[in-house]
Amino acid sequence: MYDVAVIGGGPAGLSAAIQTRARGKSVLVVSGDDRDNPLYKTQRIDNYLGFYDVTGKELLERFRTHAAQMGVERKEGRVLNIMAMNGTFYLSIGSDMEQARAVVLATGVVRSAKYAGEEEHLGAGVSYCATCDGMLYRGKEVAVVGLAADAPQEANWLKEIGCKVTYISPNEPDALRPDIPAVKAGKVEVLGGQKVEGLRAGSTTIPCEGVFILRASMAPADLLPGLELDGNYIKVDRNMATSIPGVFAAGDCTGLPLQVSKAVGEGQVAGHRAAEYIDHNPIA
Incomplete structure (x- = not known):
């Protein structure tokens, strides 16, 4: 201690x-x-x-x-x-x-403002920690909202353990694996009922079961x-x-x-x- x-x-x-x-x-x-x-x-x-x-x-x-x-x-x-x-x-x-x-x-x-649908789905598909919860989504579609400098590395790790990753960020990602599709968007919305079913990033809708929101x-x-x-x-x-x-x-x-x-x-x-x-x- x-x-x-x-x-x-x-x-x-x-x-x-x-x-x-x-x-x-x-x-x-x-x-x-x-x-x-x-x-x-x-x-x-x-x-x-x-x-x-x-x-x-x-x-x-x-x-x-x-x-x-x-x-x-x-x-x-x-x-x-x-x-x-x-x-x-x-x-x-x-x-x-x-x-x-x-x-x-x-x-x-x-910034404390949350995305639409983020708070409602926290623990039901929304996570703030890839290394904590990533293993739960092996073989599944996930979206990584990259708002921190190390977010591309966490997205790469999710890909390495078998997640099907889409990366979303308002900026061009640095050192993101070339086999991870990237969507440039500043506004996102978490979609779903009892659990996450997708993510809307700008005009693009991404079907997924997990959303990792990685702020600094x-x-x-x-x-x-x-x-x-x-x-x-x-x-x-x-x-x-x-x-x-x-x-x-x-x-x-x-x-x-x-x-x-x-x-x-x-x-x-x-x-x-x-x-x-x-x-x-x-x-x-």
Whole structure:
């Protein structure tokens, strides 16, 4: 079990992680592919103190090196849900499970709007994890809605285990197997009654039994039911504490301005307060 789990490997998450380590706590950072991080794509940054004319990729690499040097552990993956029970948070990361005594949410801005038919068919053909549920669809038609940088690799894996895969994305997929048909569409609708029967992608209807919707990360309210929001952002106090004891948030997910310096500062507070929370709530 870790003392603190940080969801997100951007400036806020890594700042929280090093503050937690500075106070002698164990910490795990869970993050997805760097290519999904807006900072990674930024070509030039001039307004972060001490780092004039630096690319976002360079800055992110420096942050990550710093965290690694302080003993921060990192796990690449997508957190699907978080369950709190008896003072412990259980994090479902793909097909794996990790435990922590406190959590810092640093997910960035995540669009929470779901596709038509998505919520109604969750668990009845709609999945957010190919490695978790892919074996259930061997020999069957499935659709992969690729919204994350690593989605083509997951589609390739589904094909390799025997699924009949169609890939749907608003952008041209990178490294998708040539024998997987791809449909370019930004708007999709999950079709079916009691279970998934197909997917409408733009003007194309794809018959299928399973739909894998692969976003870069889950919306905070989907990760933690009961988490209080302020509009589309996580509601926090000056200690970066959320409405759920033991859960803190920092960075773009807490609101404007969406700036690196704000994210780093909020991460510092969140990591500090998460460490304090553990000190004041010892394991029984």
